[in-house]
Amino acid sequence: MLYINCPHCGMRSQNEFSYGGDASVKRPELNKEVSDQEWDDFVYNRKSLRGKHLELWQHISGCRQWIKVERDTATHEIFRTFKADEEVA
Amino acid sequence: MTQAFRIENGGLINREKKLSFKFNGKTYFGHEGDTLASALLANGVHLVGRSFKYHRPRGFFGAGVDEPYAVVQLYRNGETEPNIKATEQELFEGLEAKSVNCWPSVNFDIGAINNFLRIFLPAGFYYKTFMWPKSFWYRIYEPFIRKAAGLGVASTKHDKERYEHKYEYCDLLIAGSGPSGLAGAYAAAKNGAKVILAEDKPRFGGSLLTSDVNIGNQSGKDWAEGIIAELKTMPNVIVKNRSQIFGYYDHNMLVMSEKVSDHLPSTQKYHPNKRLWYIRAKEVLISSGSIERPIVFGNNDTPGVMLSSAAKEYLKVYGVLVGRKPLVFTNNDSGYETAIEFKKHGVDPVVLDSRKNPESEIIDEAKNLGINIKNSYVVVAAQGYKKVKSADIASISEDKKQLGKIENIQCDCICVSGFWTPTIHLASQSGNKTKFKEEIDAFVPGQSKQNEITLGAANGVFSLEETLKSSFTAGSELSKKITENDKKIAIPNVVEKKFSQHDKFWCVPLPKGKNYKRFLDFQNDVAVSDVEIALREGYRSIEHVKRYTTLGMATDQGKTSNLNGLQLVSEIENKVVPAVGHTTFRPPYTPVSIGAIVGREVGKHSKPTRKSPMHSWHEKNNAVFVDAGVWLRPRYYKRGNENLFEASKREAKNVRTNVGVCDVTTLGKIDVKGPDAAELLNRVYTNAWLKLPVGKARYGVMLREDGIVMDDGTTTRISENHYHMTTTTAQAANVLSHLEYYLQLFALPQNFHSQDL
Numbered sequence: 001m002l003y004i005n006c007p008h009c010g011m012r013s014q015n016e017f018s019y020g021g022d023a024s025v026k027r028p029e030l031n032k033e034v035s036d037q038e039w040d041d042f043v044y045n046r047k048s049l050r051g052k053h054l055e056l057w058q059h060i061s062g063c064r065q066w067i068k069v070e071r072d073t074a075t076h077e078i079f080r081t082f083k084a085d086e087e088v089a
Numbered sequence: 090m091t092q093a094f095r096i097e098n099g100g101l102i103n104r105e106k107k108l109s110f111k112f113n114g115k116t117y118f119g120h121e122g123d124t125l126a127s128a129l130l131a132n133g134v135h136l137v138g139r140s141f142k143y144h145r146p147r148g149f150f151g152a153g154v155d156e157p158y159a160v161v162q163l164y165r166n167g168e169t170e171p172n173i174k175a176t177e178q179e180l181f182e183g184l185e186a187k188s189v190n191c192w193p194s195v196n197f198d199i200g201a202i203n204n205f206l207r208i209f210l211p212a213g214f215y216y217k218t219f220m221w222p223k224s225f226w227y228r229i230y231e232p233f234i235r236k237a238a239g240l241g242v243a244s245t246k247h248d249k250e251r252y253e254h255k256y257e258y259c260d261l262l263i264a265g266s267g268p269s270g271l272a273g274a275y276a277a278a279k280n281g282a283k284v285i286l287a288e289d290k291p292r293f294g295g296s297l298l299t300s301d302v303n304i305g306n307q308s309g310k311d312w313a314e315g316i317i318a319e320l321k322t323m324p325n326v327i328v329k330n331r332s333q334i335f336g337y338y339d340h341n342m343l344v345m346s347e348k349v350s351d352h353l354p355s356t357q358k359y360h361p362n363k364r365l366w367y368i369r370a371k372e373v374l375i376s377s378g379s380i381e382r383p384i385v386f387g388n389n390d391t392p393g394v395m396l397s398s399a400a401k402e403y404l405k406v407y408g409v410l411v412g413r414k415p416l417v418f419t420n421n422d423s424g425y426e427t428a429i430e431f432k433k434h435g436v437d438p439v440v441l442d443s444r445k446n447p448e449s450e451i452i453d454e455a456k457n458l459g460i461n462i463k464n465s466y467v468v469v470a471a472q473g474y475k476k477v478k479s480a481d482i483a484s485i486s487e488d489k490k491q492l493g494k495i496e497n498i499q500c501d502c503i504c505v506s507g508f509w510t511p512t513i514h515l516a517s518q519s520g521n522k523t524k525f526k527e528e529i530d531a532f533v534p535g536q537s538k539q540n541e542i543t544l545g546a547a548n549g550v551f552s553l554e555e556t557l558k559s560s561f562t563a564g565s566e567l568s569k570k571i572t573e574n575d576k577k578i579a580i581p582n583v584v585e586k587k588f589s590q591h592d593k594f595w596c597v598p599l600p601k602g603k604n605y606k607r608f609l610d611f612q613n614d615v616a617v618s619d620v621e622i623a624l625r626e627g628y629r630s631i632e633h634v635k636r637y638t639t640l641g642m643a644t645d646q647g648k649t650s651n652l653n654g655l656q657l658v659s660e661i662e663n664k665v666v667p668a669v670g671h672t673t674f675r676p677p678y679t680p681v682s683i684g685a686i687v688g689r690e691v692g693k694h695s696k697p698t699r700k701s702p703m704h705s706w707h708e709k710n711n712a713v714f715v716d717a718g719v720w721l722r723p724r725y726y727k728r729g730n731e732n733l734f735e736a737s738k739r740e741a742k743n744v745r746t747n748v749g750v751c752d753v754t755t756l757g758k759i760d761v762k763g764p765d766a767a768e769l770l771n772r773v774y775t776n777a778w779l780k781l782p783v784g785k786a787r788y789g790v791m792l793r794e795d796g797i798v799m800d801d802g803t804t805t806r807i808s809e810n811h812y813h814m815t816t817t818t819a820q821a822a823n824v825l826s827h828l829e830y831y832l833q834l835f836a837l838p839q840n841f842h843s844q845d846l
């Protein structure tokens with residue numbers, strides 16, 4: 001069971017969280033002409049990486065905040081975690 | 090029958106307290122502190138089961154978790170449980186157990202005909218034979234295998250026992266209370282670290298209970314008792330016996346199964362049967378020791394053939410002689426310890442040592458006691474069907490290929506020692522890259538992936554002095570990092586015997602003209618010849634050989650067989666063992682009760698039952714309820730002898746002509762407030778919300794990002810910037826997360842707020 005550092009609450013076990021998908025995809029901007037390809041990439045196309053990956057998790061049994069988690073999908077090592085509105089460098 | 094094989098004094102059992110128990114319907118007596126195995130052996134019972142494939146007679150092979158044979162069906166307090174190792178089950182008054190895998194009885198077993206058909210049951214037998222004709226599978230093969238297979242019967246009744254889950258955090262978790270675990274725990278505890286020390290057996294001390302050593306001028310056993318007593322008084326230490334750490338998972342989460350009540354005739358009121366601990370540890374010290382490995386020889390599965398360490402444990406811990414004419418067959422000094430124990434109790438053993446000229450302190454001691462030692466000698470085959478009656482022995486050439494003239498000697502047990510295999514399961518589960526250690530012919534932990542360190546015999550270190558030194562140091566260093574205390578602890582003086590090098594010898598060649606079965610895996614009946622077939626048929630990867638032959642796949646997971654299997658493959662393939670590699674270790678290390686894994690989440694406890702505020706009104710009006718997710722909803726209100734259809738018609742008619750009330754308590758309700766509330770609704774629903782008048786409701790369809798419908802429901806505008814959303818019963822939680830996703834990740838121009846009501 002993973003041990004995730006919620007940027008709001010601190011270290012908590014995985015069973016307090018739910019997984020929310022790839023955090024590296026960017027939602028196309030509102031009120032702008034968006035090509036089918038852009039929507040396709042945002043909605044469907046995922047890389048399924050082996051290695052370092054930026055993910056969304058929600059601390060559902062805690063503060064209910066969506067957070068970003070940088071995790072190795074092969075080793076499960078967690079490198080960094082971010083608040084929802086934090087830009088990931 | 091009296092306990093004819095119980096010695097007069099000695100052992101750690103409570104001789105004051107006699108317990109009666111039943112095995113296969115017959116009543117026996119044992120003592121408090123016995124296991125079912127030691128109590129049966131005290132009564133001279135060696136035949137406990139039949140083997141899985143050939144239904145050959147099975148006795149006891151070990152004295153603990155590594156036992157491949159003595160798996161029984163247990164009866165306790167009106168319940169039954171299969172897959173119980175007699176070597177682990179503690180005796181209690183009124184215990185009942187039966188043999189498994191035999192029909193109609195252990196003494197006369199019809200399946201034993203497989204033993205004579207064994208040329209038809211080689212490796213891969215299931216894969217080859219049952220492929221054709223196809224229709225035979227359902228009608229003949231499958232029912233036959235189902236009847237023949239299995240190690241007991243699961244109860245079909247509701248389990249009355251209660252199981253608990255517990256979460257715990259600690260600085261240092263220690264798996265195993267042998268010398269390494271005790272030293273590590275003591276040093277870390279003295280530094281103020283939060284320590285959990287787990288021991289799977291009822292007694293603490295591990296190898297110190299049976300080895301002839303001195304620590305700080307006391308016996309190893311007394312030293313262990315002193316340390317445990319002191320640890321128990323410390324508030325920062327949890328000491329647990331009967332607790333097996335069986336899995337090492339991600340981010341230093343380990344899971345432990347504590348047998349709270351299995352040693353009692355019935356579970357005490359308010360106590361669970363078992364407690365499952367989820368432990369998040371900052372550091373882990375693996376001190377799980379080692380398991381003796383057998384030497385492979387003809388008919389080495391005959392009851393009475395057992396590990397020499399087990400024979401010693403039965404004698405020293407339980408005061409039980411496993412035989413009166415023991416033959417010790419060893420390739421290292423450990424066998425001599427067992428022989429000396431026998432001799433001390435007036436029994437004359439014969440020692441066969443595969444080595445030509447071994448010299449060490451303990452061998453000298455054995456010689457001085459007048460023990461009969463034969464060097465360069467091996468057991469070629471055990472003789473006897475339901476019990477060892479004699480052994481064919483022979484001298485062996487230095488290259489271990491040629492046998493001398495075969496002699497037969499009388500014996501009633503054969504105690505085997507093929508040196509020691511470190512228990513590296515937990516380290517390997519944690520992701521540790523194990524490495525092969527040439528000097529001990531076994532794998533030891535290598536590079537750690539998580540915060541874990543393996544010490545003592547589990548790390549392939551068999552010297553007590555070295556083990557204590559490294560473990561005291563590790564306990565101090567690991568705890569110092571966490572608590573910043575640095576209390577110096579004097580490492581006690583150790584008196585132990587130095588061991589000489591073991592013989593790299595693990596399998597006795599077949600004599601000319603004989604084709605004895607030489608078993609590698611005792612629980613799954615995998616013999617040397619089966620592995621040879623698999624390799625001949627082109628299987629190369631050790632993972633494939635394992636699956637084709639079922640080597641190491643039984644409930645004991647090859648604790649005594651894996652390394653010998655690897656030796657064989659590497660020998661035939663002409664590779665070194667590390668090139669063959671070992672199969673992956675996966676949790677659990679030992680079988681865990683399903684009840685313990687499920688915990689309290691059974692029946693009505695598996696999820697909450699939700700009732701609407703007008704539930705009692707529904708009840709008063711004779712509602713028939715239906716489960717809707719976690720909710721109880723009225724399906725219809727029954728009047729007289731109405732059925733569902735009649736009631737529905739009546740209710741529908743009433744609504745059409747008069748008025749009806751629908752209890753929508755079960756729907757999800759989310760309050761949406763703020764200047765941009767309408768904008769949020771616009772984004773999640775397909776409908777527009779800005780123009781909905783205050784006081785009115787509107788139906789909405791909610792979509793996911795990919796356009797798939799995820800929910801629907803009505804939303805009411807309560808005031809200018811305040812909406813009240815309802816969701817379907819099942820999707821309430823998901824819709825709330827969905828709204829929070831938009832709120833938190835795609836910040837809208839102005840703030841708003843939603844709340845689960």
Ligand SMILES: [Zn+2]
Nearest residue numbers: 006009059063
């Ligand atoms: Zn949180």
